[in-house]
Amino acid sequence: MAILTNIEAVTRTLAEEMRRDPNIFITGEDVGVRGGVFRATKGLIEEFGDKRVVDSPLAELSIVAIGMGAALYGLHPVCEIQFADFIAPAFNQIVNEVAKMRYRSNGTWTVPLVIRAPYGGGIGGGLYHSQSIEATYAHVPGLYVVAPATPYDVVGMLRYAFRVDDPVLFLEHKKAYRLIKGEVPDDYYTVPFGKAEVKRAGTDLTVIAYGLMLHLTLEAAQRVAADGISVQVVDPRTLNPLDKETILESVKKTGKALIVHEDNLTLGLGAEIAAIIASDAFEFLDAPVMRLGAPDVPAVPFSQPMQDFFMPNADKIEKAIRKLAAY
Amino acid sequence: MAILTNIEAVTRTLAEEMRRDPNIFITGEDVGVRGGVFRATKGLIEEFGDKRVVDSPLAELSIVAIGMGAALYGLHPVCEIQFADFIAPAFNQIVNEVAKMRYRSNGTWTVPLVIRAPYGGGIGGGLYHSQSIEATYAHVPGLYVVAPATPYDVVGMLRYAFRVDDPVLFLEHKKAYRLIKGEVPDDYYTVPFGKAEVKRAGTDLTVIAYGLMLHLTLEAAQRVAADGISVQVVDPRTLNPLDKETILESVKKTGKALIVHEDNLTLGLGAEIAAIIASDAFEFLDAPVMRLGAPDVPAVPFSQPMQDFFMPNADKIEKAIRKLAAY
Amino acid sequence: MAVSKVAEQTAAKVDARHRALDLTDAQALEMYWYILLSRRLDERMWILHRQHEVAFHISGIGHEGTQVGAAFALKRGYDFVHPYYRDMALSLTIGMTPRDLMLALYGKQGEPSSGARQMPAHYGSRALKIVSGSSPVATQIPQAAGIAFGIRYKGTDQVALTCFGEGSTSEGDFHEGLNWAGIYKLPVIFLCQNNQYAISVPTDKEMPVKNVADRAVAYGLPGVIVDGNDPLEVYRVMREAVARARRGEGATLVEAKTYRPVPHSSDDDDRTYRSREEVEAWKKKDPVLRMRQYLESVGLMDDAKAQEYEARAKEAVDDANQFGKNAPFPPPEAALENVWGESRK
Amino acid sequence: MAVSKVAEQTAAKVDARHRALDLTDAQALEMYWYILLSRRLDERMWILHRQHEVAFHISGIGHEGTQVGAAFALKRGYDFVHPYYRDMALSLTIGMTPRDLMLALYGKQGEPSSGARQMPAHYGSRALKIVSGSSPVATQIPQAAGIAFGIRYKGTDQVALTCFGEGSTSEGDFHEGLNWAGIYKLPVIFLCQNNQYAISVPTDKEMPVKNVADRAVAYGLPGVIVDGNDPLEVYRVMREAVARARRGEGATLVEAKTYRPVPHSSDDDDRTYRSREEVEAWKKKDPVLRMRQYLESVGLMDDAKAQEYEARAKEAVDDANQFGKNAPFPPPEAALENVWGESRK
Numbered sequence A, B: 001m002a003i004l005t006n007i008e009a010v011t012r013t014l015a016e017e018m019r020r021d022p023n024i025f026i027t028g029e030d031v032g033v034r035g036g037v038f039r040a041t042k043g044l045i046e047e048f049g050d051k052r053v054v055d056s057p058l059a060e061l062s063i064v065a066i067g068m069g070a071a072l073y074g075l076h077p078v079c080e081i082q083f084a085d086f087i088a089p090a091f092n093q094i095v096n097e098v099a100k101m102r103y104r105s106n107g108t109w110t111v112p113l114v115i116r117a118p119y120g121g122g123i124g125g126g127l128y129h130s131q132s133i134e135a136t137y138a139h140v141p142g143l144y145v146v147a148p149a150t151p152y153d154v155v156g157m158l159r160y161a162f163r164v165d166d167p168v169l170f171l172e173h174k175k176a177y178r179l180i181k182g183e184v185p186d187d188y189y190t191v192p193f194g195k196a197e198v199k200r201a202g203t204d205l206t207v208i209a210y211g212l213m214l215h216l217t218l219e220a221a222q223r224v225a226a227d228g229i230s231v232q233v234v235d236p237r238t239l240n241p242l243d244k245e246t247i248l249e250s251v252k253k254t255g256k257a258l259i260v261h262e263d264n265l266t267l268g269l270g271a272e273i274a275a276i277i278a279s280d281a282f283e284f285l286d287a288p289v290m291r292l293g294a295p296d297v298p299a300v301p302f303s304q305p306m307q308d309f310f311m312p313n314a315d316k317i318e319k320a321i322r323k324l325a326a327y
Numbered sequence C, D: 001m002a003v004s005k006v007a008e009q010t011a012a013k014v015d016a017r018h019r020a021l022d023l024t025d026a027q028a029l030e031m032y033w034y035i036l037l038s039r040r041l042d043e044r045m046w047i048l049h050r051q052h053e054v055a056f057h058i059s060g061i062g063h064e065g066t067q068v069g070a071a072f073a074l075k076r077g078y079d080f081v082h083p084y085y086r087d088m089a090l091s092l093t094i095g096m097t098p099r100d101l102m103l104a105l106y107g108k109q110g111e112p113s114s115g116a117r118q119m120p121a122h123y124g125s126r127a128l129k130i131v132s133g134s135s136p137v138a139t140q141i142p143q144a145a146g147i148a149f150g151i152r153y154k155g156t157d158q159v160a161l162t163c164f165g166e167g168s169t170s171e172g173d174f175h176e177g178l179n180w181a182g183i184y185k186l187p188v189i190f191l192c193q194n195n196q197y198a199i200s201v202p203t204d205k206e207m208p209v210k211n212v213a214d215r216a217v218a219y220g221l222p223g224v225i226v227d228g229n230d231p232l233e234v235y236r237v238m239r240e241a242v243a244r245a246r247r248g249e250g251a252t253l254v255e256a257k258t259y260r261p262v263p264h265s266s267d268d269d270d271r272t273y274r275s276r277e278e279v280e281a282w283k284k285k286d287p288v289l290r291m292r293q294y295l296e297s298v299g300l301m302d303d304a305k306a307q308e309y310e311a312r313a314k315e316a317v318d319d320a321n322q323f324g325k326n327a328p329f330p331p332p333e334a335a336l337e338n339v340w341g342e343s344r345k
């Protein structure tokens, strides 16, 4: 049993998988001698050489397209997007190409490809180094979108990403990279996609949260427990496709649901989760389905007070939980 | 009072606005002598010359970026994207640039820009000539997304698009282009953004639909009226920002809501509308919030039976209405 | 007697161009066959559209010389091909059948490229290493570089060929794909079929240079211009490019100058943007005509043989037409298949 | 006496390079002033970062010669500038103030570019016609072409200048922007500040050609290479490009060869990817040094005067620093402002 941070979990698992499968290679900006700007690929070029750890030109469209082509050829590429905000130039290649290849070829061509992207705010990154991009891509059938929040899940889901024959958008919360530490068993395991996890059991209400927000939600749940409010916390982990069953089961038990994310509210992932609940758990609901997200502004502002205002935090989550519990 | 089709409404309004404002110009693929592949810009190069009706190179990223630059300079460009499916290469320029400029410059720079895109399925266009793209862009604060369904609304909203100092994604349902005819008053009017319209009054349940689906919903509502089911049909028209008030008011009255769209279900616009209802009209709800959308597959298949299976139609809407009414 | 005359001429023309290119007589005739087959199949599709039998057709007419010349430079089924919608003759030459293409035209069950999910002319076959294309133009360009990246990674002597129109070179995808190919000396051939128009837009509104090949220098690549209506010339240039790629010397940008003598697609009306004189002038350089004349000139073809080829082509087209027409549609629920795969483990 | 010596030398050097470029002595000194001011301000920002006063800094050090040379070729406040994050010296020369930039560094209220919403180094001012930039690289390139499109549409003699690093030329945006500029002969200057690295990635992994300027030919544009650490040379080249644009002859791609002797940003550690020898060698070509030496050589500068300039710069930097530090933060709710505008009618 090792104690790892989220980013150590990424690096270690990449190395482990590359040792196992010679068809895995990594490309992206500065992934080579620099080891990535977050250092997620630290040490990999030293172990695997520059054939398998390839500094790309500064061009996301083609980072993904090269990955797609190589995947069609039979490799299992990992494309690192330096910041999730910079995945946008590759949108067409991801959505129209990577995600549609299996379908458009009736299953004859597949694109086993892992696209890693550090996302999320709260680190003073301003409009373009803080974005949450999950909802945009979770809308795309054929593309797995995952957002593991703990080292255990990072390891298990990254391993699993190499065991599916489909493209995976692997989201890594950059503030959680070094903030979050946790136990990772020595034994081999995977965390299959499409399975949510109850990260805390409770009876009064359900909070659904992922990424950094999961940890803040657990903190808030802990706080209100003192006042006898019992919160069940569900981490979807896989954002597309969603594990409806686990979510619905929880809400049917508690009768109340709050979804938390740091993406802006409108058409954030909370919209889909709320809609599923309002449709399939309606008869069990004792309160309105609540969402807590960032305000509908273009992105996270840089200046500290505005950033704080933008970001959901444990206080805001606590407040929302208390409000829902009191309903 | 003239009777126009939707596409005639587009062409006529573009001409009218260009006569009024010399700062308006149009660019896009084949918008010149060809008059656009749908003929939406037919006759415009003849009237306004090739300085104001500019055939672009085949490059959507720069069609939008050129439009943005020209808008920053003080013009009011219209960018035609030949099919909405092909807006994807411009995603970064639209989402990170056009939509964020006002915010990122604290209101000092603005991007008055109209991006027109024919969207939607049912015309044998297969995966890449049928897409519904509204949800992806309605998630983006700072970008108006509108989808007028009738000639009246097309005229009124296109006029209004030139009266805001912000970017507008103007979605034109390509199947509705010639299918839908309607009256357009001779008097000048606009249809301001952010205002939904009750397109049919009713008391038993509310259906929210836009674009082609609005018309199919009206047809279904007509059919069930014979059986005494009174359906109120709300057309949001502006998809971002949504007119929550009109939607909520209707649902509070009827107690039941169905949202119809042809985009795939997960994180389609119905998700947001359902979430709003589940949150803000919860106490008025007599039934689960229902959604009818396309299945979660990558895009509309070409072959007729599969396309029919994919697309919501009046029969499917009727069935959903009857189910909801019977709840 | 026609036959004996052919034999005689053949003997006389040992310096025939195709032989200088190491093509056998049979191969030269096979080239003609695919050019002709594609043309006749394509023409039938236009007719079916005019008869309202099918809703849409997009044509490769005029481009067959380029495509067949290119296909012959490849090891078919070994090298990768990432085509675009005009590549009917290319796809046929690599191994797709007229039946395959008629299934696509009608949107029928068993269509091999996409299970009838895509519009016609989206060629694809895993077995033949023809990558299933999309409709957004130019996306295949960096993807083909990616395939070549895979080839280089694995160290085989395969190559990847990708095709696109000159209009599509305005997209960022073109730039990024060629940049990778240049940096990593990837075994990929970028074959631009320059037919002078992107739908209605003429080249001088698409790009500020005369030739697409002029752009190769920006990527440290050779840029080669070839008469796209001369299949043997295309073959010659492509053979060099392929050899270069196999030797590990990297990519080539080949620009085949050609023309589309028909509208962009069945939805287009080309009279709005170009003169009939221009179209007629280009028809004189038609690749079917040119290849036939060449074969005649080297004694491999005469009227009788030409009629024989026509008859064979008609038969194949008739058969495919019937086959496509009579095939059942896919079941509606097939729309739900192949969104996700099974996990491998 | 120092002063008289300066005067004497000045008289002697009527053939000074700057005068041959129609720059007055005052202008040559003003160039030095902005180069120096930017340098000292930038250095202070590094110090503030090291002191944990501020969280992030991205630097223009080493690039000042290029930027000031370029700015002097423009009509400031009349022409448009669409800069990138290294353009501190450019922005200062166009008219932004050290106070403005310190407000940005601290994220304080009143910051003019973005109301402190953007990270530092996202320069912008409507009044000065400096377009507020984003962080995704290269997006400004086709936008600048769009501004130039607007200029051409309106028929003024303005020009648009946009800057970017050599790494950013790999993005599709570069290709598409230059393509439009070439087709429509737009009055825009693309100024590439080639500092040899995109963060850690050296140019030979970014592009397969030696010079960014080699790419101009793909767009029918002149591509000019200039020593970016020589502000007068940059001015000369830029003046020509600007004149060409004003004459309606279209765009120019200017590549200024320079170097970033500091890490990419305060988050970077450049020791992982380049040798100290390389960095030290480039420091010898430092633009502050070079411009000062030039001014000395033409008798416009001596130690006393240099100290005077240093003192003025220090004063300006101190003032800005205090101003930025003491300014209040914006109110939290300012995060909600300026998402949408009021309708105009």
Ligand SMILES: Cc1ncc(C[n+]2csc(CCOP(=O)(O)OP(=O)(O)O)c2C)c(N)n1
Residues within 6 Å of the ligand: B029, B058, B060, B082, B086, B089, C086, C135, C136, C137, C164, C165, C166, C167, C168, C169, C193, C195, C197, C198, C199, C264
């Ligand atoms: C990204 C994208 N934008 C627009 C279109 C619509 N479109 C289809 S073909 C075409 C013209 C292509 O011209 P060119 O590349 O020269 O190829 P050609 O058809 O002439 O062979 C256009 C604009 C598209 N398919 N994809």
Ligand SMILES: Cc1ncc(C[n+]2csc(CCOP(=O)(O)OP(=O)(O)O)c2C)c(N)n1
Residues within 6 Å of the ligand: A029, A058, A060, A082, A083, A086, A089, D086, D135, D136, D137, D164, D165, D166, D167, D168, D169, D193, D195, D197, D198, D199, D264
């Ligand atoms: C689209 C995009 N991808 C990645 C980044 C992250 N990034 C910021 S600067 C940079 C390197 C830029 O290199 P270059 O263009 O040469 O400019 P320089 O910093 O050397 O001046 C990278 C990769 C970004 N800002 N935008």
Ligand SMILES: [Mg+2]
Residues within 6 Å of the ligand: C165, C166, C167, C193, C194, C195, C196, C197, C198, C199
């Ligand atoms: Mg063409």
Ligand SMILES: [Mg+2]
Residues within 6 Å of the ligand: D165, D166, D167, D193, D194, D195, D196, D197, D198, D199
């Ligand atoms: Mg650089």
